[in-house]
Amino acid sequence: MTVSAPFPSVNRLDPWKAHSAKICAVFEEVPGIKTYELELEPAGVRDEYRFQPGQFNMVYLPGFGESAISISSDPGSPGRLLHTVRAVGNVTNALARKQTGDQILLRGPFGSWWPLENCIGQDLIIACGGVGLPPLRPVIYEIVRRRKEFGDVSILYGARRPEDLLFTNEYESWRKAGIQLEVTVDLGNLGWTGHIGVVPTLFERLDVSPAQTSVFTCGPEIMMRFVIQEAQDRGIASERIFLSMERNMNCALGLCGHCQLGPEFICKDGPVFSFDRMEPYFHMEDF
Amino acid sequence: MTSGRLTIGAFVSIDKDQLQTLLECLQQVGYRTIGPQVRDGAVVYDDLASVNQLPVGQIDIQDGGHYRLEADESAGWFDYVVGPHSLKNFLFPARETIQQLTLQDGSWASTTPEVEGPPLAVIGVRGCDLNALKIQDRVFLEGPYVDPHYQARRERLFVVAVNCRRAAATCFCHSMGAGPAVSPGFDLALTEFTDRFVVEVGTDRGGEAMKTVPATLCSVEDIQTAKDVPKQLEKQMHARKPEDGHPQPRELDTTGIKELLLGNLQHPRWDDVAERCLACANCTMVCPTCFCSTVGEVTDLTNENVLRERTWASCFTGDHSYTSGGVVRPSVKSQYRQWLTHKLASWIDQFDSSGCVGCGRCITWCPVGIDITEEVAAIRGEDI
Ligand SMILES: Cc1cc2nc3c(=O)[nH]c(=O)nc-3n(C[C@H](O)[C@H](O)[C@H](O)COP(=O)(O)OP(=O)(O)OC[C@H]3O[C@@H](n4cnc5c(N)ncnc54)[C@H](O)[C@@H]3O)c2cc1C
Ligand code: SF4
Ligand code: SF4
Numbered sequence: 040m041t042v043s044a045p046f047p048s049v050n051r052l053d054p055w056k057a058h059s060a061k062i063c064a065v066f067e068e069v070p071g072i073k074t075y076e077l078e079l080e081p082a083g084v085r086d087e088y089r090f091q092p093g094q095f096n097m098v099y100l101p102g103f104g105e106s107a108i109s110i111s112s113d114p115g116s117p118g119r120l121l122h123t124v125r126a127v128g129n130v131t132n133a134l135a136r137k138q139t140g141d142q143i144l145l146r147g148p149f150g151s152w153w154p155l156e157n158c159i160g161q162d163l164i165i166a167c168g169g170v171g172l173p174p175l176r177p178v179i180y181e182i183v184r185r186r187k188e189f190g191d192v193s194i195l196y197g198a199r200r201p202e203d204l205l206f207t208n209e210y211e212s213w214r215k216a217g218i219q220l221e222v223t224v225d226l227g228n229l230g231w232t233g234h235i236g237v238v239p240t241l242f243e244r245l246d247v248s249p250a251q252t253s254v255f256t257c258g259p260e261i262m263m264r265f266v267i268q269e270a271q272d273r274g275i276a277s278e279r280i281f282l283s284m285e286r287n288m289n290c291a292l293g294l295c296g297h298c299q300l301g302p303e304f305i306c307k308d309g310p311v312f313s314f315d316r317m318e319p320y321f322h323m324e325d326f
Numbered sequence: 327m328t329s330g331r332l333t334i335g336a337f338v339s340i341d342k343d344q345l346q347t348l349l350e351c352l353q354q355v356g357y358r359t360i361g362p363q364v365r366d367g368a369v370v371y372d373d374l375a376s377v378n379q380l381p382v383g384q385i386d387i388q389d390g391g392h393y394r395l396e397a398d399e400s401a402g403w404f405d406y407v408v409g410p411h412s413l414k415n416f417l418f419p420a421r422e423t424i425q426q427l428t429l430q431d432g433s434w435a436s437t438t439p440e441v442e443g444p445p446l447a448v449i450g451v452r453g454c455d456l457n458a459l460k461i462q463d464r465v466f467l468e469g470p471y472v473d474p475h476y477q478a479r480r481e482r483l484f485v486v487a488v489n490c491r492r493a494a495a496t497c498f499c500h501s502m503g504a505g506p507a508v509s510p511g512f513d514l515a516l517t518e519f520t521d522r523f524v525v526e527v528g529t530d531r532g533g534e535a536m537k538t539v540p541a542t543l544c545s546v547e548d549i550q551t552a553k554d555v556p557k558q559l560e561k562q563m564h565a566r567k568p569e570d571g572h573p574q575p576r577e578l579d580t581t582g583i584k585e586l587l588l589g590n591l592q593h594p595r596w597d598d599v600a601e602r603c604l605a606c607a608n609c610t611m612v613c614p615t616c617f618c619s620t621v622g623e624v625t626d627l628t629n630e631n632v633l634r635e636r637t638w639a640s641c642f643t644g645d646h647s648y649t650s651g652g653v654v655r656p657s658v659k660s661q662y663r664q665w666l667t668h669k670l671a672s673w674i675d676q677f678d679s680s681g682c683v684g685c686g687r688c689i690t691w692c693p694v695g696i697d698i699t700e701e702v703a704a705i706r707g708e709d710i
Contacts (some may be wrong), residue, residue, distance in 0.1 A: 054474075290620075
């Protein structure tokens with residue numbers, strides 16, 4: 040099971056041309072992370088825009104540059120586009136200064152997606168850390184809407200501190216939909232009564248049937264490494280473990296060469312890969 | 327004499343001077359003609375108004391970190407081989423604007439600048455470079471996304487290829503299946519004789535261009551003699567032996583090369599080459615297939631006009647693999663390993679061919695003479 044060739048909306052004319060998008064709302068999620076609600080302009084572009092869970096856009100601020108940002112909204116409502124962004128540098132800090140009503144530009148959607156359609160009737164473990172949750176939220180929305188189509192679904196999510204946890208106001212609705220949500224933090228505080236520890240330790244709380252389980256993981260590479268270890272220890276095959284990779288991304292078109300990892304271009308062959316494709320290089324230092 | 331348009335596959339003979347007629351024909355129909363000429367002691371490609379600019383009677387002595395032109399009595403019009411330039415410099419220029427942004431009434435609009443200038447006709451393209459062109463086509467035209475800037479130049483490109491009859495010591499096209507004979511993809515291909523050129527027509531466009539050039543159709547024997555020229559050279563290249571006082575002739579054993587290199591990612595040779603490599607990126611700049619680039623922002627003083635400029639990039643920089651979480655390949659060792667394994671191994675997975683055509687440029691233009699063939703041989707020698 041590999042992720043099949045993506046590209047639902049290739050603009051053959053000029054893949055460099057950016058679309059205009061208006062910021063309709065800005066949500067301050069946690070310190071340093073905001074969600075931007077975007078409306079593509081003009082309406083024609085907006086109506087045609089479709090994306091798959093796990094795909095990303097190149098968010099562009101003229102004069103600053105572009106950043107690869109996953110789409111964190113519901114693929115069922117492609118007109119309401121959400122990006123959840125941590126301000127870390129040049130582009131993302133400039134974005135953080137933008138307000139409702141401002142214009143930004145973007146190209147996309149790009150990349151492969153989480154193979155949810157191959158998991159129908161099966162169990163699913165979603166394991167993510169920090170800003171690894173936003174790229175998986177479209178999957179969660181999809182599952183909530185179509186809950187009956189899937190077996191046991193669990194989300195293992197962790198952040199550094201309780202105040203860094205994203206999307207806390209949605210947890211109730213995910214649990215109500217019958218998803219097992221396990222949350223952890225690296226450092227607790229006085230009010231925190233939940234689990235303390237890294238995400239992979241949450242595997243202890245699951246009852247895994249390896250033959251019918253897939254794992255989707257996104258987060259720091261070191262976290263994913265241990266998540267994959269836990270999954271493999273429970274007998275889940277590499278072909279059923281999917282991860283979203285991060286590399287420097289400049290064009291998103293497979294032309295600039297920056298995101299290469301061995302034979303793969305993370306932008307067009309990924310970012311979502313089944314682990315068997317990454318396995319030969321995953322532990323190779325500086326590769 | 328022939329008359330009218332020549333068909334694809336035709337072979338004709340022309341007097342050497344008639345190359346000028348061909349050049350003028352191409353210019354008349356609107357091509358910017360580019361050809362080899364000497365600049366700062368090396369053969370480069372630049373505007374070629376007249377065949378008088380060609381480095382006639384010159385040969386190049388190339389070796390690791392070494393390039394020198396020499397007059398040679400027996401040398402013809404095209405007996406030097408490749409210099410630092412290739413078709414890449416023209417189709418995928420080192421710097422170009424790929425988008426223009428203008429702020430109008432408070433909102434940005436993005437437009438694609440037209441690829442300006444006349445179509446290009448390049449004279450003197452060697453077998454290796456023709457193959458490099460096809461490799462870059464795969465990158466820019468045959469993936470899921472087409473680069474419109476490359477495409478605009480490529481579609482209008484006219485190629486006058488040349489069958490090499492001499493190789494430099496650094497040439498190893500014979501190992502890479504990329505030369506010395508030119509393979510299809512040219513409009514016209516020249517084979518040089520003492521008093522004439524044999525011209526092979528590769529496309530209708532090529533036949534059209536030859537219409538006004540005085541030429542005689544070749545006999546079957548004549549065609550065979552022309553075809554034998556690069557074949558002879560290829561044989562010679564396979565038989566070359568090191569000689570005292572001469573640069574070592576290069577070759578590369580490509581047997582199982584993908585498995586060899588990807589299976590030896592921890593080989594001590596990577597540390598060894600990292601001791602010598604300056605990470606200057608010269609090799610990636612002169613390589614006719616290297617395609618990495620970075621798009622950056624160029625803003626004017628008013629902040630109302632932004633150009634998105636694409637420049638060549640290199641895997642020999644930390645920037646190349648930078649993410650806010652850190653640099654993926656910070657060491658020279660990891661950078662050289664990326665270059666070599668991409669070129670000769672992972673390229674095969676990506677584009678169904680090697681990324682190397684054996685032109686030898688990376689050997690010649692490396693300031694410390696690091697030699698791709700030697701590095702592979704060293705790894706093969708102590709396969710771990
Ligand atoms: C497929 C993918 C999806 C992503 N999704 C999200 C998301 O949903 N939310 C989020 O906050 N972040 C996401 N990131 C990370 C985000 O792209 C970087 O944090 C961002 O590019 C940093 O840009 P900057 O200009 O602010 O930082 P600077 O440090 O100034 O970086 C300069 C440039 O380097 C490149 N770059 C730097 N860091 C990265 C990186 N981590 N990945 C790729 N290119 C980088 C970019 O071209 C960037 O513009 C994603 C990355 C990838 C590859
Ligand atoms: S790797 Fe070196 S020899 Fe091979 S095509 Fe590039 S420059 Fe030429
Ligand atoms: S191999 Fe040579 S040309 Fe290439 S980066 Fe190293 S020193 Fe420069």
